[in-house]
Amino acid sequence: MPRSLTQHLPLSRYRIDRDHAARDRPQLFDELAADPDARIVALWRGEVLLTTARDAATAPALALLPWASAPAEALRIYLGRTLEAEGGVPAGAAITAVVLDDESGPALEADVTRWASPRTLGHRLGDRDAGLAIEALGLANWHDTHRFSPRTGNPTVAAKAGWVRVDVETGAELFPRTDAAVIVGITDADDRLVLGSNALWESNRFSLLAGFVEPGESLEAAVVREVFEESGLRVIDAEYVGSQPWPFPASLMLGFRARLDPAHANDLRPDGAEILDLRWFSRDELAASLGEILLPGRTSIARAIIEDWFGGSLDAP
Template identity: 40%
Template sequence: MTSSPVERPPAFAFVESPLDRAEHLRDDADLLARRWPQARVVVVDAEGRAAADAAGAPLVLHGMDLAPAGAAAAGPAAAALFLGLRGTQAWFAVRADAVAIDASGWIDLRSAAAAWPAFEATAFAQARALLHWQARHRHCGACGTALEYRRAGWLGWCPRCRLEHYPRTDPAMIVAVTDGARLLLGRNPGWPPHRYSTLAGFVEPGESLEQTVAREVFEESGVRVRRCRYLASQPWPFPSSLMLGFLAEAEPDEPQVGDELEDARWFSFEEIDAALRGVSPEGGLLLSPSISISRWLVEHWHATMAAAR
């Protein structure tokens, strides 16, 4: 490892060109209603897919183009969630079952991240995460009463016990582990053949991020982490994670997997280099797609090692 690692700006999905969330507007229902007709709207179905055109590109929809579905009387604006502003234009998200829409196609978030412009993919990710939270949190966890959604969809309020419920985000660490010369990667059962990725795991209550890195790496591979440092983060709404990216230095222990991973092993710089350049031999290493922070962490390690050489 070099003491002056190469700084590589994040180059993965869901972080570029975010909306101005304009939190101060969430309580101004009248203003948001006036902006609705010309607003851009991300329509998401029950499976978490966004409305798209026949070619899979983002479907351009404005509030005034949308009519309520079925017998809904309040109109789609009442069911819309305010995402934020792009310049002066408001952006909303709405469930597909709340509007009458004739979409040529529907696209999942992973596919959109690879094919759509960064801004639209980032807005889709925000919309999907927020709508998923609402769909899975319809009742108060304390008394079971149906929640009322306020603040333009960002607050679930219980009319009985008056508890407030906020969108859930689950922090998880993801880490590039090195022994100074090699990179530790693991694979889950069910992945495509030869696909390996950086190790990851959720933060437990009462645990620091650094403790999570050491615990998860040891639990999954038996490798002991000496130290780690934070690099970058990525929203990962599958369904509600925030991936916190680390680089860790570890002992050169022989990996030993348990129940979580199918395999874990050390890869040389040459193997990683070939995989990143797409020249691995048949049956060689496959890495995570470029939309993920996992791929970026591997690239960061590779760039640091190449500079040190």
């Protein structure tokens, strides 16, 4: 069985007790408003507030602010309690995400260099802060896309500490959802890795092939289908290697390795819609190409799978 990469993935780290039972307490937010140890994580436009301005030389940290720092009417989502003391926040402190609008965000902090996206900065955050940022962003994105019930079209309101939305007319409860997506490191008989360039990226950015799992489909079947659709390659022996949340906006990335099926011709055939270019790389070829091509960012599971195949860290941003 292949070793799991999950524990090494930047956005899979977590050092918080989600304290799920507290979500059912109707007066939870009133209790936290009176708790001097309670803290908030501020979100604005998909970014989190840091303690200081972004600095390439200094490890970033979330600004965990007093409860009253944000407007009372802002959407609040209970994230859980800290497991140990860190950065001036005691163990057991309750942490709540607060989603700010275009008026309250700049009012809280006008310095845009203190707001940052976990997508690009997540690998530099500590274990506690990485987990808090990803939990907060995933739930905030879900709230933003479920202001109306998909069943009735009626408005919905947040309930149960931000973990449920309720249809205001029918009372039906809606719960957070995550979209499953597979991402695959494909190798051939010579142990070369195939990388593709997506139509939405810069022309010289290359990554692994990936796609969403369809209804009624196993993860392994999704690997085979997505790879063939995007590249014309037939693969076998799909093996799970780890998972990472990717709330940009609402995915769970399920990492796999797979081998080229020797029973097929397997000519590279980019689909022309999502994938515009495909290339095979040996380890030496990939290392020699780093000045020419861009790799996925260090926060992504794609980068982890590529470097695991490569056998070490690649000298690229």
